[in-house]
Amino acid sequence: MKKREVEASVKDERLVIKRRDQMIKGAVTLFKQKGFHRTTTREIARAAGFSIGTLYEYIRKKEDILYLVVDRMYDQIRERLQKDLDTNQGTVEALKLSIAYYFREMADMQDEVLVMYQEAKSLGKDALPYVLNKEIQMVGMFENVIGNCVKNGELDLTEQEVKLIAHNIFVQGQMWAFRRWALQKAYSLEEYIELQLDLLFHGMKEGKVKLGTGGEG
Amino acid sequence: MKKREVEASVKDERLVIKRRDQMIKGAVTLFKQKGFHRTTTREIARAAGFSIGTLYEYIRKKEDILYLVVDRMYDQIRERLQKDLDTNQGTVEALKLSIAYYFREMADMQDEVLVMYQEAKSLGKDALPYVLNKEIQMVGMFENVIGNCVKNGELDLTEQEVKLIAHNIFVQGQMWAFRRWALQKAYSLEEYIELQLDLLFHGMKEGKVKLGTGGEG
Amino acid sequence: MKKREVEASVKDERLVIKRRDQMIKGAVTLFKQKGFHRTTTREIARAAGFSIGTLYEYIRKKEDILYLVVDRMYDQIRERLQKDLDTNQGTVEALKLSIAYYFREMADMQDEVLVMYQEAKSLGKDALPYVLNKEIQMVGMFENVIGNCVKNGELDLTEQEVKLIAHNIFVQGQMWAFRRWALQKAYSLEEYIELQLDLLFHGMKEGKVKLGTGGEG
Amino acid sequence: MKKREVEASVKDERLVIKRRDQMIKGAVTLFKQKGFHRTTTREIARAAGFSIGTLYEYIRKKEDILYLVVDRMYDQIRERLQKDLDTNQGTVEALKLSIAYYFREMADMQDEVLVMYQEAKSLGKDALPYVLNKEIQMVGMFENVIGNCVKNGELDLTEQEVKLIAHNIFVQGQMWAFRRWALQKAYSLEEYIELQLDLLFHGMKEGKVKLGTGGEG
DNA sequence: GATGAATGAGCGTTCATTCAT
DNA sequence: GATGAATGAACGCTCATTCAT
Known part of the structure; x- marks a missing residue:
C-alpha cells in the first residue's frame, strides 16, 4: 500500500520534515495527556514551537x-x-x-x-x-x-x-x-x-x- | 463500589428507564459510527426519538x-x-x-x-x-x-x-x-x-x- | 394610574390571591439571593410549594x-x-x-x-x-x-x-x-x-x- | 487593590485597547437599553463591529x-x-x-x-x-x-x-x-x-x- | 384546578481554519 | 515562509412556556 501523503504548502522538503518532527513530538505529548479530541491545534502549534499559521503550512486538517x-x-x-x-x-x-x-x-x-x-x-x-x-x-x-x-x-x-x-x-x-x-x-x-x-x-x-x-x- | 447514579429531572421511574433505553439504543449506534466526541447531543436526542430538551431531562451532562x-x-x-x-x-x-x-x-x-x-x-x-x-x-x-x-x-x-x-x-x-x-x-x-x-x-x-x-x- | 392586572387562568379569586401570596413569598427570597434573571420559574414554583404547571395558571410570563x-x-x-x-x-x-x-x-x-x-x-x-x-x-x-x-x-x-x-x-x-x-x-x-x-x-x-x-x- | 486583569488571546496591546474600546462602546449602548442579562454576546460583537469569535479573542467570559x-x-x-x-x-x-x-x-x-x-x-x-x-x-x-x-x-x-x-x-x-x-x-x-x-x-x-x-x- | 414531561429557541463559548500582512 | 487576528459554524446546555393527562 502506498504511503498516504499529507500535503504541505511549503516546498522545502528538509523544512517539511523538520517542522513535522517538531509537530509530532509536541502532539504525542499532548495526545498522551488529553487525547486527540481534547487537544487543540493551537496547543499543538505552541508545543511544536511555532504559530498556528505555520502549523497549517505543513498540514491541511487537524x-x-x-x-x-x-x-x-x-x-x-x-x-x-x-x-x-x-x-x-x-x-x-x-x-x-x-x-x-x-x-x-x-x-x-x-x-x-x-x-x-x-x-x-x-x-x-x-x-x-x-x-x-x-x-x-x-x-x-x-x-x-x-x-x-x-x-x-x-x-x-x-x-x-x-x-x-x-x-x-x-x-x-x-x-x-x-x-x-x-x-x-x-x-x-x-x-x-x-x-x-x-x-x-x-x-x-x-x-x-x-x-x-x-x-x- | 456504589453505583454511580445519573440524576434525572423527571420523577417517573418507569419513564426514566424507558427514555434512557431509547437514549442508549440511539447513542450506541451513533458512538459506533462516529465515536463519542463526534456525536452531538442533538443527534443522540434525534436518534432516541425526542428533543434535545427532553434528553437533558434524563441526564445532566453529555x-x-x-x-x-x-x-x-x-x-x-x-x-x-x-x-x-x-x-x-x-x-x-x-x-x-x-x-x-x-x-x-x-x-x-x-x-x-x-x-x-x-x-x-x-x-x-x-x-x-x-x-x-x-x-x-x-x-x-x-x-x-x-x-x-x-x-x-x-x-x-x-x-x-x-x-x-x-x-x-x-x-x-x-x-x-x-x-x-x-x-x-x-x-x-x-x-x-x-x-x-x-x-x-x-x-x-x-x-x-x-x-x-x-x-x- | 390603573392597577396593571396580571391575568390568571384560574377563576377563583380567593385562590388566585392565595397562590400569588405563596408565589411572591418564594420569589422574594430567591430574588434577594440571586436576582431576577438568575432565578428560574421552576425554582419559584418549588419555593412557592407547587408545580411549574400550576405557576403558569396564575401568571402569563415570568x-x-x-x-x-x-x-x-x-x-x-x-x-x-x-x-x-x-x-x-x-x-x-x-x-x-x-x-x-x-x-x-x-x-x-x-x-x-x-x-x-x-x-x-x-x-x-x-x-x-x-x-x-x-x-x-x-x-x-x-x-x-x-x-x-x-x-x-x-x-x-x-x-x-x-x-x-x-x-x-x-x-x-x-x-x-x-x-x-x-x-x-x-x-x-x-x-x-x-x-x-x-x-x-x-x-x-x-x-x-x-x-x-x-x-x- | 491590584487591577483585575482581563485576559486577551491577542498579543498586540494596541489592538487589544482598540478592540476593547469598540466593545465597551457597543456594550454600554446595549446594556443601557436592555441590561446586561438581556444583551447577548453576539449583539455586543455586532455592535462592536466584529464577529463573536473575535469578541472572545479579547475577553474570556461575558x-x-x-x-x-x-x-x-x-x-x-x-x-x-x-x-x-x-x-x-x-x-x-x-x-x-x-x-x-x-x-x-x-x-x-x-x-x-x-x-x-x-x-x-x-x-x-x-x-x-x-x-x-x-x-x-x-x-x-x-x-x-x-x-x-x-x-x-x-x-x-x-x-x-x-x-x-x-x-x-x-x-x-x-x-x-x-x-x-x-x-x-x-x-x-x-x-x-x-x-x-x-x-x-x-x-x-x-x-x-x-x-x-x-x-x- | 393541578401536574410535570416535552419542547426548541436561544444562550455562552470553543476552535479548526483562513488569509492579509 | 511565518505570523496571528479574524471568522462563524457548531457545540453543550438551559429554561420559559405549553398542553395532554
Missing part, C-alpha cells in the same frame, strides 16, 4: 496530525521489531526471545500504544486502511518467524493457528499498556513476560486428576 | 450518556455471564463451554464492545474507576471458575497464572470485536473459538524435532 | 412575577409610610420623626429595596411606568408633609426645593440599603439617621473663619 | 465585558474628578465648584452611570470588591477636600459628618441619572446643581414662626 503521529509510531515499533526479527534464526528459542523483546518494546512505548489504540478510530476513511495495513504487516512479521519454526519442524501448527498466535502475541504486547490499571498492579513486566510465554507455549497445565473417565465427552 | 451506555453494557455482559457461570460445575469441560459461551456473547455485542473499548477513557474521573471496577469483577468471575478447576485438581496453576489466564480470556473475547477487520476475514466465529480454546489449553504444539540441546528443557 | 413582587413591595412600603404620615401634624418636629421612621422602615426592608432597585429595570414597557408612578406617589407623600411645614410657616422653602428635598429623603432611605457595604461599616442605623437629619435641616456647618470678603482671591 | 465597562467608567470619572480636585485649594468656594463640576460630569455620563448602578451586582465575587473599592476611593476624594475645608476652619464638621456628606454628594451625582425620569422633568441640570448645593450647605431654611415655645411635646 486529522493530518493524528495520522502523522500514528504513522510515526507504527514506523518506530516496526523498525525496532524488524531489527530484532532480522537476527531471528527461526528457532523456538529465538522466537521466545523475540516475543519477550517485543513485549518490552511495547511496555517502553506504553503511552504511544494507548494513543494509537484509542485515537486511531478518529482517522478518516482514507487514512484508516493505511494504518490497519501497517498492523497487518507487523502481525505478518510474527507469522513469519512462527512459520519458520513450523518449517523447521520445531513447532507443529496449521497456518490458521500460526496466524491466530501471531494476533494473540500482538495483542498481549498491547495489553500491558491498555490494561495497565490491572496488570501492572499484579505483575512486574518480567513476570508478565515469563507467564505469558509459558502460557503461549504450554497452555494451561493439567492436574493429576484423570479427566477421561466420565466428563461430558 | 458524559452521562456515555456512562449510561457503558454501564448498561457491562451489566448485560455480566448478567449473561453470571447466569452461565452459575451452572458451571468447576470442571475443565464446563470451563471450556463457558469460555465459548462468553466468546459468543461478546461477538453478539460487538458494537457495544467496540464503543466500550474505545470510548471508556472519555469518562470522567469519577465514572472511570467505577467502570474499571466492573471489569475487575468480570475478570474475577473467570478467575473463580478457573480457580475451581485448580481446587478440583483438574488444572495445576498458580494464582498468578489463573489471574493472567482470566485476563487473556477476557481480552480474547473483546479481540473478536476490536480486531474484526483482521480476524473476521480469516475465521468464522466458531473457528475462532475452537482455535483459541485449543491454544488456551495446550499452547503451541511442539514438532517432532528435538529441541533439547540448549534451552530451558 | 416577568409577571417580578411585577407582582415589586408591586407588593411598594404597597407594603407605602402602606407603612402612609400610616405614619397620617398622624403627622405638619410640624418640623413631626417631620423629623417621620423621616426617621421611614429610614428605619427602609432599613427593615433592605433586601426588598435592593431587589426593587436592581431588578425594576427588567420590567417591560407597560409595567415600568406603573411602578415609577408608585414611586412618584411616595415622594409626593413627603412633598406633602414638607409642604405642610411650609404652609405652617415653620419652613421657608420654594416648591422646587420641597420637591428636591423629598427626593433626597427618599433616596437617603434607600441608600442605607444599596450602599450598605460602606455605610453599615461606618455607622449604626441610629447614627446614620441622626446625622442625615442634622444635615438635611442644617446643611454643613460653617466654621468661625470669615468667608465673606469675596471668593478665594 | 462578565468580563461588564467588568471592562464598569472599570472604564470608574476610571474616566475618577480621572476627571482627580484633575479637578487637584486644583482645589480647600476653600468652601472651591468645594462648591468641584461638586458642581462633579454633578455635570455625572450628567454627562448618565448612561454609563445607569449601567454601573444597575448592573454592578452582576459582577462575580472577584470583580465586585475591586469595583466597590474604586467607589470608596472616589468618595475618599470628596472626604479629603471637605476635610481640608474643616482644617482651614471654613467648615465645622466631625469626621463622621464629613464621610456622610461625601457619600451624599456622591449619590446625588448619580441621582440625576438614576432618577432622571422624575428629576429631569422638574429641573434643568443647572437648577438641580444650584438647589442641591444650597441644600447641602444650608439645609432646609427655617420659617419665621417660632419653633421653640412648645412644639408637639
Whole structure:
C-alpha cells in the first residue's frame, strides 16, 4: 500500500520534515495527556514551537496530525521489531526471545500504544486502511518467524493457528499498556513476560486428576 | 463500589428507564459510527426519538450518556455471564463451554464492545474507576471458575497464572470485536473459538524435532 | 394610574390571591439571593410549594412575577409610610420623626429595596411606568408633609426645593440599603439617621473663619 | 487593590485597547437599553463591529465585558474628578465648584452611570470588591477636600459628618441619572446643581414662626 | 384546578481554519 | 515562509412556556 501523503504548502522538503518532527513530538505529548479530541491545534502549534499559521503550512486538517503521529509510531515499533526479527534464526528459542523483546518494546512505548489504540478510530476513511495495513504487516512479521519454526519442524501448527498466535502475541504486547490499571498492579513486566510465554507455549497445565473417565465427552 | 447514579429531572421511574433505553439504543449506534466526541447531543436526542430538551431531562451532562451506555453494557455482559457461570460445575469441560459461551456473547455485542473499548477513557474521573471496577469483577468471575478447576485438581496453576489466564480470556473475547477487520476475514466465529480454546489449553504444539540441546528443557 | 392586572387562568379569586401570596413569598427570597434573571420559574414554583404547571395558571410570563413582587413591595412600603404620615401634624418636629421612621422602615426592608432597585429595570414597557408612578406617589407623600411645614410657616422653602428635598429623603432611605457595604461599616442605623437629619435641616456647618470678603482671591 | 486583569488571546496591546474600546462602546449602548442579562454576546460583537469569535479573542467570559465597562467608567470619572480636585485649594468656594463640576460630569455620563448602578451586582465575587473599592476611593476624594475645608476652619464638621456628606454628594451625582425620569422633568441640570448645593450647605431654611415655645411635646 | 414531561429557541463559548500582512 | 487576528459554524446546555393527562 502506498504511503498516504499529507500535503504541505511549503516546498522545502528538509523544512517539511523538520517542522513535522517538531509537530509530532509536541502532539504525542499532548495526545498522551488529553487525547486527540481534547487537544487543540493551537496547543499543538505552541508545543511544536511555532504559530498556528505555520502549523497549517505543513498540514491541511487537524486529522493530518493524528495520522502523522500514528504513522510515526507504527514506523518506530516496526523498525525496532524488524531489527530484532532480522537476527531471528527461526528457532523456538529465538522466537521466545523475540516475543519477550517485543513485549518490552511495547511496555517502553506504553503511552504511544494507548494513543494509537484509542485515537486511531478518529482517522478518516482514507487514512484508516493505511494504518490497519501497517498492523497487518507487523502481525505478518510474527507469522513469519512462527512459520519458520513450523518449517523447521520445531513447532507443529496449521497456518490458521500460526496466524491466530501471531494476533494473540500482538495483542498481549498491547495489553500491558491498555490494561495497565490491572496488570501492572499484579505483575512486574518480567513476570508478565515469563507467564505469558509459558502460557503461549504450554497452555494451561493439567492436574493429576484423570479427566477421561466420565466428563461430558 | 456504589453505583454511580445519573440524576434525572423527571420523577417517573418507569419513564426514566424507558427514555434512557431509547437514549442508549440511539447513542450506541451513533458512538459506533462516529465515536463519542463526534456525536452531538442533538443527534443522540434525534436518534432516541425526542428533543434535545427532553434528553437533558434524563441526564445532566453529555458524559452521562456515555456512562449510561457503558454501564448498561457491562451489566448485560455480566448478567449473561453470571447466569452461565452459575451452572458451571468447576470442571475443565464446563470451563471450556463457558469460555465459548462468553466468546459468543461478546461477538453478539460487538458494537457495544467496540464503543466500550474505545470510548471508556472519555469518562470522567469519577465514572472511570467505577467502570474499571466492573471489569475487575468480570475478570474475577473467570478467575473463580478457573480457580475451581485448580481446587478440583483438574488444572495445576498458580494464582498468578489463573489471574493472567482470566485476563487473556477476557481480552480474547473483546479481540473478536476490536480486531474484526483482521480476524473476521480469516475465521468464522466458531473457528475462532475452537482455535483459541485449543491454544488456551495446550499452547503451541511442539514438532517432532528435538529441541533439547540448549534451552530451558 | 390603573392597577396593571396580571391575568390568571384560574377563576377563583380567593385562590388566585392565595397562590400569588405563596408565589411572591418564594420569589422574594430567591430574588434577594440571586436576582431576577438568575432565578428560574421552576425554582419559584418549588419555593412557592407547587408545580411549574400550576405557576403558569396564575401568571402569563415570568416577568409577571417580578411585577407582582415589586408591586407588593411598594404597597407594603407605602402602606407603612402612609400610616405614619397620617398622624403627622405638619410640624418640623413631626417631620423629623417621620423621616426617621421611614429610614428605619427602609432599613427593615433592605433586601426588598435592593431587589426593587436592581431588578425594576427588567420590567417591560407597560409595567415600568406603573411602578415609577408608585414611586412618584411616595415622594409626593413627603412633598406633602414638607409642604405642610411650609404652609405652617415653620419652613421657608420654594416648591422646587420641597420637591428636591423629598427626593433626597427618599433616596437617603434607600441608600442605607444599596450602599450598605460602606455605610453599615461606618455607622449604626441610629447614627446614620441622626446625622442625615442634622444635615438635611442644617446643611454643613460653617466654621468661625470669615468667608465673606469675596471668593478665594 | 491590584487591577483585575482581563485576559486577551491577542498579543498586540494596541489592538487589544482598540478592540476593547469598540466593545465597551457597543456594550454600554446595549446594556443601557436592555441590561446586561438581556444583551447577548453576539449583539455586543455586532455592535462592536466584529464577529463573536473575535469578541472572545479579547475577553474570556461575558462578565468580563461588564467588568471592562464598569472599570472604564470608574476610571474616566475618577480621572476627571482627580484633575479637578487637584486644583482645589480647600476653600468652601472651591468645594462648591468641584461638586458642581462633579454633578455635570455625572450628567454627562448618565448612561454609563445607569449601567454601573444597575448592573454592578452582576459582577462575580472577584470583580465586585475591586469595583466597590474604586467607589470608596472616589468618595475618599470628596472626604479629603471637605476635610481640608474643616482644617482651614471654613467648615465645622466631625469626621463622621464629613464621610456622610461625601457619600451624599456622591449619590446625588448619580441621582440625576438614576432618577432622571422624575428629576429631569422638574429641573434643568443647572437648577438641580444650584438647589442641591444650597441644600447641602444650608439645609432646609427655617420659617419665621417660632419653633421653640412648645412644639408637639 | 393541578401536574410535570416535552419542547426548541436561544444562550455562552470553543476552535479548526483562513488569509492579509 | 511565518505570523496571528479574524471568522462563524457548531457545540453543550438551559429554561420559559405549553398542553395532554
